[in-house]
Amino acid sequence: MKQLTVDAYVDGVRSADRSVLARAITLVESGHPRHQALAQEVLTRLLPFTGGSRRIGISGVPGVGKSTFIDALGMHLVGEGRRVAVLAIDPSSTISGGSILGDKTRMARLSRETAAYIRPSPSSGTLGGVARKTRETLLLCEAAGFDVVLVETVGVGQSETVVADMVDFYLVLMLAGAGDELQGIKRGILEVADMLAINKADGDNLPRAERARSELRAALHLMRPGNEPVVTTCSALEGQGIAKLWEALEAQVGKRVASGTLEQRRRAQQVGWMWSMVQDGLRAALHANPTVAALVPVLEAEVREGRATPTSAALRVLESFLPTSRA
Amino acid sequence: MKQLTVDAYVDGVRSADRSVLARAITLVESGHPRHQALAQEVLTRLLPFTGGSRRIGISGVPGVGKSTFIDALGMHLVGEGRRVAVLAIDPSSTISGGSILGDKTRMARLSRETAAYIRPSPSSGTLGGVARKTRETLLLCEAAGFDVVLVETVGVGQSETVVADMVDFYLVLMLAGAGDELQGIKRGILEVADMLAINKADGDNLPRAERARSELRAALHLMRPGNEPVVTTCSALEGQGIAKLWEALEAQVGKRVASGTLEQRRRAQQVGWMWSMVQDGLRAALHANPTVAALVPVLEAEVREGRATPTSAALRVLESFLPTSRA
Numbered sequence: 001m002k003q004l005t006v007d008a009y010v011d012g013v014r015s016a017d018r019s020v021l022a023r024a025i026t027l028v029e030s031g032h033p034r035h036q037a038l039a040q041e042v043l044t045r046l047l048p049f050t051g052g053s054r055r056i057g058i059s060g061v062p063g064v065g066k067s068t069f070i071d072a073l074g075m076h077l078v079g080e081g082r083r084v085a086v087l088a089i090d091p092s093s094t095i096s097g098g099s100i101l102g103d104k105t106r107m108a109r110l111s112r113e114t115a116a117y118i119r120p121s122p123s124s125g126t127l128g129g130v131a132r133k134t135r136e137t138l139l140l141c142e143a144a145g146f147d148v149v150l151v152e153t154v155g156v157g158q159s160e161t162v163v164a165d166m167v168d169f170y171l172v173l174m175l176a177g178a179g180d181e182l183q184g185i186k187r188g189i190l191e192v193a194d195m196l197a198i199n200k201a202d203g204d205n206l207p208r209a210e211r212a213r214s215e216l217r218a219a220l221h222l223m224r225p226g227n228e229p230v231v232t233t234c235s236a237l238e239g240q241g242i243a244k245l246w247e248a249l250e251a252q253v254g255k256r257v258a259s260g261t262l263e264q265r266r267r268a269q270q271v272g273w274m275w276s277m278v279q280d281g282l283r284a285a286l287h288a289n290p291t292v293a294a295l296v297p298v299l300e301a302e303v304r305e306g307r308a309t310p311t312s313a314a315l316r317v318l319e320s321f322l323p324t325s326r327a
Numbered sequence: 328m329k330q331l332t333v334d335a336y337v338d339g340v341r342s343a344d345r346s347v348l349a350r351a352i353t354l355v356e357s358g359h360p361r362h363q364a365l366a367q368e369v370l371t372r373l374l375p376f377t378g379g380s381r382r383i384g385i386s387g388v389p390g391v392g393k394s395t396f397i398d399a400l401g402m403h404l405v406g407e408g409r410r411v412a413v414l415a416i417d418p419s420s421t422i423s424g425g426s427i428l429g430d431k432t433r434m435a436r437l438s439r440e441t442a443a444y445i446r447p448s449p450s451s452g453t454l455g456g457v458a459r460k461t462r463e464t465l466l467l468c469e470a471a472g473f474d475v476v477l478v479e480t481v482g483v484g485q486s487e488t489v490v491a492d493m494v495d496f497y498l499v500l501m502l503a504g505a506g507d508e509l510q511g512i513k514r515g516i517l518e519v520a521d522m523l524a525i526n527k528a529d530g531d532n533l534p535r536a537e538r539a540r541s542e543l544r545a546a547l548h549l550m551r552p553g554n555e556p557v558v559t560t561c562s563a564l565e566g567q568g569i570a571k572l573w574e575a576l577e578a579q580v581g582k583r584v585a586s587g588t589l590e591q592r593r594r595a596q597q598v599g600w601m602w603s604m605v606q607d608g609l610r611a612a613l614h615a616n617p618t619v620a621a622l623v624p625v626l627e628a629e630v631r632e633g634r635a636t637p638t639s640a641a642l643r644v645l646e647s648f649l650p651t652s653r654a
Binding site: 191270278309 | 363367370371374375377378459462463466517518542543545546549550594597598600601602604605606608609610612613626627630631632633634635636637638639640641642644645648649
């Protein structure tokens with residue numbers, strides 16, 4: 001595809017031209033060094049026009065009703081006159097081609113709305129690379145004037161943390177399971193959630209969902225005293241509880257805006273992204289070094305089998321990679 | 328202090344000579360490159376004699392009764408004919424001189440036992456450096472024939488994770504607080520704990536401790552279904568519940584030994600230590616680079632204020648540090 005000029009990208013994105021926005025995202029996602037340099041130029045020009053959206057992370061295991069929920073929430077927001085972008089982070093998509101689909105059938109109503117924009121997960125790269133692409137796509141969507149950006153994840157691997165590091169607010173969807181158990185609690189998720197919603201709270205399931213909610217509240221009271229996230233129920237299928245949920249969410253985010261903590265959080269996130277990319281880059285350079293690559297399997301075996309200390313092995317790796325750094 | 332020969336260190340540690348063990352630990356803790364090289368030689372020679380202990384992490388905020396607990400547990404183990412080493416990781420000790428004291432008054436009974444060895448936290452260095460010193464001290468203690476190594480932490484900062492990464496089993500002490508609340512739950516601690524003990528379960532406090540235990544069990548059932556840690560109560564002051572706790576702990580560790588998961592975990596930990604030291608070394612070299620050091624404050628400000636993208640800033644850091652790595 002022939003590339004546009006920087007000006008054409010910038011103007012197209014700013015005027016919310018959907019085809020230019022899509023091409024700008026494709027540029028950001030490209031692995032080609034020349035595309036990457038161009039993407040950084042475009043993004044730098046657009047930076048002054050970013051920051052205007054509510055950045056909301058939405059997590060939930062498959063089966064929790066995430067697509068239906070986002071469809072319902074998105075339609076509610078569009079109905080309020082907002083423009084909504086939906087992005088996704090799905091680390092499994094690199095291998096499988098994606099369990100978060102980007103197709104039109106998944107969010108049937110929202111995908112037909114001109115005020116909505118749905119983009120599937122970048123489908124190649126490391127988790128760090130996928131995160132970088134999604135963060136930059138988020139900035140593009142903000143520059144294009146979207147009021148709300150929903151970043152969804154299936155919660156595979158470290159993706160919760162990655163999403164938590166790029167959003168203002170983290171919503172986790174759950175189900176009340178058979179018995180009194182909750183389904184879809186992944187390790188670490190209760191620590192980062194700003195709000196938990198028990199979905200499918202409808203019909204026969206309603207009493208179970210209410211019970212699950214009070215148990216979850218008690219658990220969070222123990223785990224995060226003084227910092228308990230809101231726990232609510234909803235039925236995305238029936239559209240129940242969605243408006244109330246968004247109202248509660250807005251109230252929370254509003255407090256953070258007023259207190260200045262949201263701005264602080266975003267600034268800290270940006271500096272954090274820079275350092276995580278430095279770290280990724282160092283790691284990549286280390287493993288691309290042929291001396292190191294030859295040494296690593298030998299050293300790992302020695303350390304694993306107790307023939308070398310981890311410290312001596314680490315020093316040998318560092319000395320091969322940074323020969324000038326030691327006297 | 329004049330250094331011993333490698334042979335003298337190795338022989339002294341293996342024959343459990345306390346003064347040589349103390350000198351070997353001091354050597355491991357030294358920041359001097361010559362001492363570090365000598366320490367690695369000694370450790371490499373001792374590696375075949377390591378691995379024979381139960382490595383137990385013990386965490387709890389100040390006030391939970393940690394010293395009294397370790398004193399009581401240590402005495403119980405010594406009474407069973409075991410040799411016990413107590414190490415500590417206290418990242419705050421670098422600044423404050425230490426909130427985990429190494430003096431004889433803290434574990435009054437245990438410190439008088441010849442079958443026990445108590446070593447305070449290394450009091451200088453980064454958390455990574457402190458962790459390295461404690462891991463290597465643990466190996467020295469194993470080579471000296473200690474059957475149980477207790478690694479305690481006050482749970483400041485990331486120290487739980489660091490301790491979890493060097494032990495076989497992680498015990499967390501807690502208190503039942505006023506009302507029904509639990510005190511001393513730190514972010515992330517419920518995720519890594521293998522066992523939780525509510526201490527000071529004595530006198531008037533007993534019903535509260537029992538209630539806290541059942542609530543904690545319910546919470547953990549939600550958080551870690553199928554992988555719930557044991558929750559127990561004890562009174563270190565009165566010596567109640569200590570023997571039972573150790574029995575339960577041994578049973579758990581015994582299962583891991585029998586299934587081979589303990590050995591797997593240790594091997595993975597060793598390789599993990601190697602890589603975390605490589606990462607620490609890379610970070611140190613990066614920040615020691617004068618070009619990078621001059622650039623970082625400028626770039627961080629640009630990124631924080633939204634004038635540069637995190638990606639472009641990261642590339643500039645990497646290009647200054649690894650000029651040859653890019654075409």
